[in-house]
Amino acid sequence: MLTITPVALAFAAEGAKSSTSGLVSFFPIAVLFVIFYFFLIRPQQKKAKDHKEMLSRLSKGDNVLTNGGIFGRISAVSEDSVTVEIADNVRVKMAKHAISKRKTKD
Numbered sequence: 135m136l137t138i139t140p141v142a143l144a145f146a147a148e149g150a151k152s153s154t155s156g157l158v159s160f161f162p163i164a165v166l167f168v169i170f171y172f173f174l175i176r177p178q179q180k181k182a183k184d185h186k187e188m189l190s191r192l193s194k195g196d197n198v199l200t201n202g203g204i205f206g207r208i209s210a211v212s213e214d215s216v217t218v219e220i221a222d223n224v225r226v227k228m229a230k231h232a233i234s235k236r237k238t239k240d
Contacts, residue, residue: 188233188235188236189230189231189233191236192208192211192216192230192233192236193208193211194208194209194210194211195207195208196208196236197236197237197238198216198218198233198234198235198236198237199233199234199235199236199237200218200228200232200233200234201232201233201234202232204218204220204226205220205237206218206219206220206226207219209225211230213230214229214230215227215228215229215230216228216230216233
């Protein structure tokens with residue numbers, strides 16, 4: 135049976151002999167953090183900012199798509215809620231953050 139123990143012991147012995155500073159061993163972690171920042175954190179922040187800006191620009195008559203997949207037209211807007219008309223004489227009042235997209239008029 136092949137084990138990793140002799141290889142790990144060899145690396146540990148070699149690492150003890152070398153005189154590397156703690157900063158050099160911290161470098162790969164810092165590189166991973168930078169990669170995560172640019173590929174995960176930053177795009178999420180940008181998407182959240184764009185969504186918040188879109189919500190602030192909603193106005194009466196806009197066609198929207200809700201998080202639940204319902205298409206409708208905004209009939210009233212308040213500070214934290216919107217009223218969406220989803221069919222003739224069918225209006226639903228919902229939280230503003232439940233709007234996922236603003237659609238172009240078809």
